[in-house]
Amino acid sequence: MARYLVRPKAGLASRSASLVSRKLTAAARDGQVQDLSAMRGSDPIYGEIRRWVEELGVAKVKALTGLHEGDTPITGTKVLDMAPEDAERLRDEVSDVEVIQDRPIELIRPQKVTASSKQRLVGNDRWHLEAIGLEALRRGTAKFKGKGKGVTAVVLDTGVDATHPELKDRVTGAFTFDVDQWQAVPQEESVDTDGHGTHVSGLICGKSVGVAPAATVINGTMIPGGFGQTSNFILAMEWAGTQPEVQIVNMSAGLPGFLPEMMTAVSGLLAAGVLPVVAIGNEGRNRTRSPGNYVEVVSVGASTRDNKVASFSGGGTIVSDSHQYQVPDLVAPGEGVYSCIMGGGYEAWNGTSMATPVVSGIAALLLEAHPDVTVTDLYEELLLSCTDLGLPVERQGEGLVQVKLA
Amino acid sequence: MDDKSAYDKADPELRRALEEALGESPERGPDDVLRILVLLRPEAGGQGDGEAPPRPLDPSDYPSRIDYRKALIEQRQQVVQRDVGDVKRKLEELALKVKGGLTSPTVVVEGPARRILEALRLAGVEHASLDRVIALERPTKAVPEEG
Numbered sequence: 001m002a003r004y005l006v007r008p009k010a011g012l013a014s015r016s017a018s019l020v021s022r023k024l025t026a027a028a029r030d031g032q033v034q035d036l037s038a039m040r041g042s043d044p045i046y047g048e049i050r051r052w053v054e055e056l057g058v059a060k061v062k063a064l065t066g067l068h069e070g071d072t073p074i075t076g077t078k079v080l081d082m083a084p085e086d087a088e089r090l091r092d093e094v095s096d097v098e099v100i101q102d103r104p105i106e107l108i109r110p111q112k113v114t115a116s117s118k119q120r121l122v123g124n125d126r127w128h129l130e131a132i133g134l135e136a137l138r139r140g141t142a143k144f145k146g147k148g149k150g151v152t153a154v155v156l157d158t159g160v161d162a163t164h165p166e167l168k169d170r171v172t173g174a175f176t177f178d179v180d181q182w183q184a185v186p187q188e189e190s191v192d193t194d195g196h197g198t199h200v201s202g203l204i205c206g207k208s209v210g211v212a213p214a215a216t217v218i219n220g221t222m223i224p225g226g227f228g229q230t231s232n233f234i235l236a237m238e239w240a241g242t243q244p245e246v247q248i249v250n251m252s253a254g255l256p257g258f259l260p261e262m263m264t265a266v267s268g269l270l271a272a273g274v275l276p277v278v279a280i281g282n283e284g285r286n287r288t289r290s291p292g293n294y295v296e297v298v299s300v301g302a303s304t305r306d307n308k309v310a311s312f313s314g315g316g317t318i319v320s321d322s323h324q325y326q327v328p329d330l331v332a333p334g335e336g337v338y339s340c341i342m343g344g345g346y347e348a349w350n351g352t353s354m355a356t357p358v359v360s361g362i363a364a365l366l367l368e369a370h371p372d373v374t375v376t377d378l379y380e381e382l383l384l385s386c387t388d389l390g391l392p393v394e395r396q397g398e399g400l401v402q403v404k405l406a
Numbered sequence: 407m408d409d410k411s412a413y414d415k416a417d418p419e420l421r422r423a424l425e426e427a428l429g430e431s432p433e434r435g436p437d438d439v440l441r442i443l444v445l446l447r448p449e450a451g452g453q454g455d456g457e458a459p460p461r462p463l464d465p466s467d468y469p470s471r472i473d474y475r476k477a478l479i480e481q482r483q484q485v486v487q488r489d490v491g492d493v494k495r496k497l498e499e500l501a502l503k504v505k506g507g508l509t510s511p512t513v514v515v516e517g518p519a520r521r522i523l524e525a526l527r528l529a530g531v532e533h534a535s536l537d538r539v540i541a542l543e544r545p546t547k548a549v550p551e552e553g
Contacts, residue, residue, distance in 0.1 A: 044419075116547060116549070116550050150471075158542065179505070182506065196542055196545070223540065223541070227539055227540070227541055227542070228540050229537050229538065229540060230443055230537055230538050230540050231537045232540070234510075234514055237509075237510070238506050238509055238510065241482070242479055242508060242509060244472045244473075244475040244476045247475075252543050253540050254540065254543055255538070255540055255541075259417075261443045261445070261512070261535040262443075262512070264510045264511050264512045265506075265510045267510065268510030268511075268512075271478070271481075271482045271509065272479050272482045272509050273474065273475045273478040273479075274475075279543050281543050282543050282544070282545070282546075312546075336548040337548075348547070348548035350545055350546045350548050351545025352543060353544075353545045354545060371465070372464075372465040372466045374462070374464075374465060
């Protein structure tokens with residue numbers, strides 16, 4: 001037996017490793033690792049390597065790293081102990097793979113930095129509410145003092161930890177999706193498989209961090225652990241569209257590029273009176289993800305504390321069905337935004353995932369104020385509410401979304 | 407419809423999967439089960455062909471938003487059934503598992519590769535793609551400013 005390093009010759013991860021952050025700190029490294037891991041999850045070559053190893057069996061090959069996606073994420077390499085003849089077979093049977101005999105490397109140790117975790121938020125930690133004009137509205141003379149009462153959003157995400165104090169009494173249901181049985185399966189408890197959905201839900205309806213703290217959310221666990229299939233998406237869209245109490249769908253998952261296979265499922269949502277609010281993606285300029293780049297969704301990018309568009313926020317020009325348009329539609333606070341973390345407490349995260357629920361929350365306020373609005377008029381109101389940041393439309397869309405209610 | 411026209415409806419990943427299953431590969435075969443997403447369209451001369459979109463519903467005509475949504479859902483289901491119900495039935499007659507298609511003309515279809523190719527030959531099938539992984543757009547944790 002010898003030790004081999006196995007990796008795709010030119011896999012998805014290496015071709016498209018335009019990482020969200022280019023900072024060389026341990027905190028930024030964490031996000032980079034997660035991004036590469038997510039990209040590798042969609043690389044078919046990795047899938048083929050994994051299947052080959054599973055078929056060979058533990059008697060003949062020992063994986064020194066795990067068999068699931070995401071191990072050794074920085075190097076993009078699997079480390080396997082196997083016989084030389086099996087290494088040769090792997091080279092022959094799996095195309096586009098490199099199989100290299102192991103040699104000594106030096107471990108790179110990250111530097112320790114202070115994280116943003118807090119148990120209590122103070123001062124400017126809720127800057128995202130100020131940036132959209134909500135705090136000013138609440139302090140001012142506007143008649144509308146609503147908080148989204150009677151409005152329900154579905155959060156199609158990793159789950160929601162309903163035990164977080166910010167989300168007490170705000171999570172009114174929890175479902176997973178079984179494509180084989182083609183049904184949404186109700187869950188007795190609302191849990192989060194990852195943490196992402198909890199952070200998102202907090203920004204919609206959290207008691208102090210939420211835009212619409214009287215709105216409610218339904219947990220639709222479409223991407224457990226951060227991954228799902230497009231068939232999950234189709235089922236989740238159909239289910240959300242046929243729940244009469246649901247008015248908004250919030251989503252932060254996507255496939256890189258413009259891929260039309262989910263488009264009619266999204267337009268089905270609109271036709272059934274549900275507003276789809278979707279993150280554009282975190283790969284920066286001229287990169288977008290589907291369905292966040294569809295014309296049928298409210299496509300959301302991320303803004304910063306100083307009213308610029310975050311460098312990681314996606315955007316660009318899309319040509320589809322003989323039409324040309326820019327995405328995102330608008331931007332909302334998405335850099336250094338505090339919200340709930342699983343188990344309690346808060347953390348500040350960067351992502352168009354954070355901007356998206358801010359827009360969903362504003363949509364909830366608009367629905368409470370105007371219960372007779374159609375979904376297309378609601379979409380239009382969101383766009384008309386924006387403040388122009390003076391940036392190119394393919395970065396900011398209509399601008400920074402605002403809460404404008406009399 | 408010839409095979410080339412059918413294959414033209416498939417995205418590259420599905421095309422590759424079909425070519426492997428229906429080709430010479432010893433490890434794949436025509437009975438390999440594939441799960442795909444299929445966009446359906448009204449067939450020429452069929453029920454939905456050339457039909458006008460339905461009258462828009464006004465929320466103020468309903469006692470509550472939930473009632474309005476129920477009406478929209480019902481309307482949408484009727485439109486989709488009218489437009490692609492026949493095509494959906496034809497897919498089922500090919501002994502394929504067909505799921506969805508209530509509020510949108512996209513269905514999830516599962517079955518042997520050889521039947522999937524037959525499905526692509528149907529005039530009411532516009533496009534098909536292989537079921538694939540969809541990933542979370544991961545945020546990063548913010549680093550607090552120093553000082």
